[in-house]
Amino acid sequence: MFDPTKPNDILKLEDLDLSEFLPSAEDDRHEYKSSAIKNEGLGDKIAKAASGFWNSGGGLFVVGVDGNGQPDGGISLNVGRQSRRDWIDQVISQVTPKSAYAVHSIEDNGCGCNIEPGKGVFLIGFGESEIGPHMANDHRYYIRAGAHTVPANHFIVEAIHARRGLRTPLLSNIVRRKPGNSGIIQLGIVALNAAAAINVSVESDTLPNLLTSHMEEGVSLQVPIISEQFPLFFDVCELVLDDYIHPLFSIKLTYFDIANRTYQQSFQVDIDRQLGPNLSLDNGYDRIEKELKNIAKVIKK
Template sequence: MTPIDLETFDLTQLPSAEDDYFEFKSSATPLPGLKEKLYHAVSGFANSGGGCFIAGVDANGNADGGFPLKIGRQDLRDWVDQIVHAVEPPPKYDIKLIDNSGERGSINSESVVLLVCVHESHVGSHMSPNNHYYIRAGAHTVKAKHFIVDAIWAKRHFSKPRLTHLFRLKPEKEGVVQLGILTLTDSPAIDVMITIEPLPKAMQSVESLFPLNIPVVDRHTPFFFDVAIFTNIKDQFGADTNKSANPRKLWFGLRDHL
């Protein structure tokens, strides 16, 4: 999430120079150039913990005229939406249009200072339409070298919950086989939904309970539930219940994660 409150944010809260979180662009920037800079900034901020692209201010963060509310016949906000969604994958973001400069410069009539605030992303990496990835390096947006892109992918892959499943004999009743959902990473999986397709005949009496909704699965709290008895596990789930080649499909999805 962005560390600023857009509801109350105004230009007086801008720093006096760009930093790793704020990037400034002058009102004198031609629209094609602004579009390209925004592509790169969205990629860079999404890949670097989030940040705000401010268009319509000078190098000191003071309004220097602003940009028109209409780009041709298109609303400025719609124009920005199209640009952000050209980044793959599009990150979460917020837009704010400021028409009051306060004590920070001046804004022309029918013009605004544009804020595009990109949230920290847990999905990546994010690629600009020119097929390059960008990051923030201090107060600059720069192309990410290949090893940086690989590191972003690796970090996000392992920071997200990764689930697997296994079968075991129930500890207190070894004639019963349980199916367990476990996480392979330290990140907890929140609001997990579990579905088995097709549901074994022995479980069809409880079909209405599926998908199972589990509040949390982490390294300390795996989830196990009874699915069969030992004598018919092969008939119910296949010849080798320890391999992913099992003919039955087990689906588990996450609504959110920490």
């Protein structure tokens, strides 16, 4: 049975047999439209269905069939000089943000279906989306309620948006003394929510006072996963008296989420500011006090 919530299913509509996989009535995953529908009304229905299905876990929109899912003549393969497929793509592009979908047409071609020559049954599969809420072309949000596509109220829209936030990896950085060796500073990349960042690339051309000379030209790390359970920490510099002030440096992250969407994030790291006045070694204050006395002498002269 066709499962619109599975990405592989919506991308392989052409492998399906129209007479075998459509249920005999609409439900929360299937919406049918008659061949008699006009193009203007059809465009409106497709946009609302895209919003509704993407906001509700996915589904299948079929036009050119009756209420029982049986072909009732089909719709034209073109809209003026434009192909029906391009027309459908143009309608769906008005829904924001746009997520995964697939379009397939079925013509008679001797199959014995009730599809007229030059016409077809069009199937539009909408996959489960993790980037909702999705807004239709009338600037409203929709969901599926049983066999109907209905406007979503404010609370549902907020809930969908909150769910999106939980599924989007949120990374940040921290600076700390290395456990067991307070003379070494570590940079940490940590997850701020339950969504894991996958195949993380960490790059920098400006790391200060690197501990290994062969990394002087910069650093590039590849990490399979960064999550709440698996943060990343690595050494970036030593605390030495002749290098008390550590320069700012930049880090660039590139990573993916479970839906294989790509993210990029850059930030500046200020070691001295993040660790505060206790950054230096224990006798660092003595050095600072000595330097201040030297400055006072110069001013006095």
